[in-house]
Amino acid sequence: MTREEIYQSIVExxxxxxxxxxDSIKPESTLYEELDLDSIDAVDIFVQLRxxxxxxxDPERAKEVRTVDELVTFVEEELAAAERGDPEPDVQMPT
Amino acid sequence: MEWDVVVCGGGxxxxxxxxxxxxxxxxxxxxxxxxxxxxLPEACHKVGESSVxxxxxxFGERLGLTDYLSESHLxxxxxxxxxxxxxxxxxxxxxxxxxxxxxxxxYQLDRGxxxxxxxxxxxxxGATLVEGHAVTSIALGDRGGHQVSVDDGRTLVGRWVVDAxxxxxxxxxxxxxxLPSPARSSxxxxxxxxRVRPRDLVPDDERxxxxxxxxxxxxxxxxxxMGRGYWVWLIxxxxxxxxxxxxxxxxxxxxxDFNKPERARAWLAAHEPxxxxxxxxxxxxxxxxxxxxxxxxxQALSPDRWACIGEAASFIDPLYSLGGDFLSLSCCYTARCIxxxxxxxxxxxxxxxxxxxxxxxLQDSSRTLSRNGAIFxxxxxxGAKLWWDFFNYWSFMCAHFFQEVWLQDAATxxxxxxxxxxxxxxxxxxxxxxxxxAELEDEPFTNGHKKMVGLPLPRTVLSEAHQAxxxxxxxxxxYAKMEADLEVGRELVGExxxxxxxxxxxxxxxxxxRRLGAAIGGREPEExxxxxxxxxxxxxxxxxxxxxxxxxxxYSRIARDLxxxxxxxxxxxxxxxxxxxxxxxxxxxxxxPAPSESRVGA
Ligand SMILES: Cc1cc2nc3c(=O)[nH]c(=O)nc-3n(C[C@H](O)[C@H](O)[C@H](O)COP(=O)(O)OP(=O)(O)OC[C@H]3O[C@@H](n4cnc5c(N)ncnc54)[C@H](O)[C@@H]3O)c2cc1C
Numbered sequence: 001m002t003r004e005e006i007y008q009s010i011v012e013x014x015x016x017x018x019x020x021x022x023d024s025i026k027p028e029s030t031l032y033e034e035l036d037l038d039s040i041d042a043v044d045i046f047v048q049l050r051x052x053x054x055x056x057x058d059p060e061r062a063k064e065v066r067t068v069d070e071l072v073t074f075v076e077e078e079l080a081a082a083e084r085g086d087p088e089p090d091v092q093m094p095t
Numbered sequence: 096m097e098w099d100v101v102v103c104g105g106g107x108x109x110x111x112x113x114x115x116x117x118x119x120x121x122x123x124x125x126x127x128x129x130x131x132x133x134x135l136p137e138a139c140h141k142v143g144e145s146s147v148x149x150x151x152x153x154f155g156e157r158l159g160l161t162d163y164l165s166e167s168h169l170x171x172x173x174x175x176x177x178x179x180x181x182x183x184x185x186x187x188x189x190x191x192x193x194x195x196x197x198x199x200x201x202y203q204l205d206r207g208x209x210x211x212x213x214x215x216x217x218x219x220x221g222a223t224l225v226e227g228h229a230v231t232s233i234a235l236g237d238r239g240g241h242q243v244s245v246d247d248g249r250t251l252v253g254r255w256v257v258d259a260x261x262x263x264x265x266x267x268x269x270x271x272x273x274l275p276s277p278a279r280s281s282x283x284x285x286x287x288x289x290r291v292r293p294r295d296l297v298p299d300d301e302r303x304x305x306x307x308x309x310x311x312x313x314x315x316x317x318x319x320x321m322g323r324g325y326w327v328w329l330i331x332x333x334x335x336x337x338x339x340x341x342x343x344x345x346x347x348x349x350x351x352d353f354n355k356p357e358r359a360r361a362w363l364a365a366h367e368p369x370x371x372x373x374x375x376x377x378x379x380x381x382x383x384x385x386x387x388x389x390x391x392x393x394q395a396l397s398p399d400r401w402a403c404i405g406e407a408a409s410f411i412d413p414l415y416s417l418g419g420d421f422l423s424l425s426c427c428y429t430a431r432c433i434x435x436x437x438x439x440x441x442x443x444x445x446x447x448x449x450x451x452x453x454x455x456x457l458q459d460s461s462r463t464l465s466r467n468g469a470i471f472x473x474x475x476x477x478g479a480k481l482w483w484d485f486f487n488y489w490s491f492m493c494a495h496f497f498q499e500v501w502l503q504d505a506a507t508x509x510x511x512x513x514x515x516x517x518x519x520x521x522x523x524x525x526x527x528x529x530x531x532x533a534e535l536e537d538e539p540f541t542n543g544h545k546k547m548v549g550l551p552l553p554r555t556v557l558s559e560a561h562q563a564x565x566x567x568x569x570x571x572x573x574y575a576k577m578e579a580d581l582e583v584g585r586e587l588v589g590e591x592x593x594x595x596x597x598x599x600x601x602x603x604x605x606x607x608x609r610r611l612g613a614a615i616g617g618r619e620p621e622e623x624x625x626x627x628x629x630x631x632x633x634x635x636x637x638x639x640x641x642x643x644x645x646x647x648x649x650y651s652r653i654a655r656d657l658x659x660x661x662x663x664x665x666x667x668x669x670x671x672x673x674x675x676x677x678x679x680x681x682x683x684x685x686x687x688p689a690p691s692e693s694r695v696g697a
Contacts, residue, residue: 017662018643019643019663036643036644038647040554040655040659043553043554044659047194047549047553050306050307050309051303051304051306051307051546052303052306053306054302054305054306054309055309056309088309
């Protein structure tokens with residue numbers, strides 16, 4: 001997946017899930033301030049990102065993501081980790 | 096008297112019951128008369144392979160079989176449903192199921208293997224197994240005990256007699272206990288050698304669909320392919336086989352269309368073409384049918400020291416795999432009474448209360464499991480139904496069992512049963528709403544707003560209700576939690592009304608209201624049992640039109656959870672206005688019908 005494809009997928013997830021106008025989403029948009037999302041929304045975003053990455057993300061690293069662009073980079077790194085076959089972080093998701 | 100208990104039939108109910116009696120009363124003299132002999136065939140023995148939380152708790156925790164079940168059977172990945180267009184590709188059908196392997200365990204059981212092993216354990220525990228002999232008659236006595244005649248000419252005399260003969264229903268027939276069920280469905284099932292996994296039906300290049308299933312363990316779920324008036328199960332067995340079943344409501348599908356292997360294949364080709372194509376080259380190891388399988392009972396447990404357990408008492412429907420749950424309830428309730436009796440402490444009022452709670456739960460589940468065929472292909476409605484049904488199941492029926500309320504005295508049992516009655520009233524309203532919602536959809540199927548509906552979605556009221564089953568609470572805390580959960584349940588069903596109204600829109604709101612009647616403050620429709628009125632407050636008027644962030648802040652937790660899980664339908668009019676139309680339809684007088692600014696108070 002190219003960076004652009006990842007970006008498009010993320011815009012789609014954000015606009016479909018959170019009633020956001022796709023045109024209002026920019027690479028530099030901050031998730032929690034400009035896009036007005038909260039921590040529960042973040043949980044839901046990272047669950048949906050599995051469709052792209054096929055991996056459980058590391059929650060510590062996920063917390064550091066602030067902007068749409070950083071989210072794209074995060075997905076890129078997850079894809080690279082998947083490619084290398086890196087083990088997933090050992091976290092038990094609550095059911 | 097020769098025996099403390101004579102058990103007629105040693106299937107899943109008879110065997111687990113014998114273990115439970117000997118667990119709570121190790122000195123009890125227990126005889127189990129079972130017609131068939133070992134070894135029973137693996138894979139193709141009996142239907143009833145998927146267990147859910149309650150039965151799994153009984154088999155695993157109470158009977159101490161957790162290690163055995165983990166080693167010799169399969170840990171199950173919850174229940175998973177594929178709704179929407181049954182003729183379309185599987186990866187395009189909305190999926191409803193656990194996104195992560197559930198922490199509360201349940202199992203896929205190979206019935207032949209299980210019953211072979213349980214027979215050995217029952218003997219080890221000290222019961223006498225009379226194998227290869229049939230019960231020919233039961234003569235109920237009073238103080239002298241009950242007489243059970245066996246086909247070798249023997250008569251076993253027992254202080255208690257317990258009918259566990261499955262669909263033979265020896266006692267139920269004799270005492271005319273059978274009650275008709277509102278569910279009118281039939282089933283056909285067969286086993287395939289090897290695995291039939293959902294992923295086998297989806298092309299490899301559908302990466303998003305495959306990747307969503309991170310651990311590649313969708314196949315360990317009981318997978319349900321849902322269509323109008325029917326569903327198809329896929330259950331993996333530890334012996335390497337896959338059980339496949341067709342379950343269809345007779346008002347939608349005649350059993351004659353799928354009651355032979357070649358007819359079942361043709362039926363699947365018409366309704367589930369992808370599965371049919373996959374099965375084309377695979378042979379059926381067996382093939383069984385059961386027309387009109389559902390029945391209820393007037394009574395299951397008597398102070399006169401007899402009981403019917405498992406399918407000798409009732410069977411509602413295989414959806415949600417509750418057969419094993421009702422089997423567990425009847426086994427445990429009966430075993431408790433026997434243990435009390437052997438200690439000289441039998442309270443007839445306890446027996447009556449346990450029978451009454453069994454019948455109430457049966458009535459409740461039977462309401463949940465009948466008349467629902469129109470719902471299955473509508474992902475939005477099915478998702479809503481599953482959220483409510485699971486919440487209801489975990490919050491009352493499971494909690495009552497897991498927290499051992501059923502071991503309490505008669506007064507306590509009664510207090511909890513009265514609370515259970517209120518859950519039932521709310522369930523009546525919920526099911527009426529869900530049925531009406533699906534029936535009023537214009538299209539034969541709908542995809543809803545989500546590709547994947549988490550059941551339960553992590554970090555929601557529902558996932559917490561599930562996890563709470565693993566926590567031990569004392570009696571007062573259990574009662575308080577059930578009461579609090581009932582209020583959450585009321586909010587939940589109110590939310591479902593909001594989703595239904597937005598989804599159906601202006602044209603259908605009045606008709607939805609007419610069908611709900613008193614639940615939204617109107618007249619009770621004729622021939623409808625009263626339900627519980629819903630709370631219709633500001634959420635419908637002031638809150639709903641707010642921008643997302645403000646709306647979320649004004650929402651209850653369950654409102655947000657449901658929106659996360661199910662998404663949000665467009666809604667062609669403001670929700671307050673749709674509610675007004677519904678209430679006019681229900682016969683409520685509103686000063687100015689359906690004005691756009693109207694307010695409807697709580
Ligand atoms: C289509 C369908 C699907 C189902 N799916 C599920 C599911 O997924 N999960 C679930 O939990 N439940 C399911 N069930 C229900 C499940 O089959 C029953 O809960 C369970 O098998 C009942 O066990 P039992 O011991 O009561 O009856 P059985 O297993 O039938 O045992 C009765 C025993 O009594 C013996 N017997 C009969 N007559 C006599 C006699 N005169 N003398 C001596 N012995 C006798 C028989 O040989 C038999 O071993 C399903 C049922 C149907 C119809």
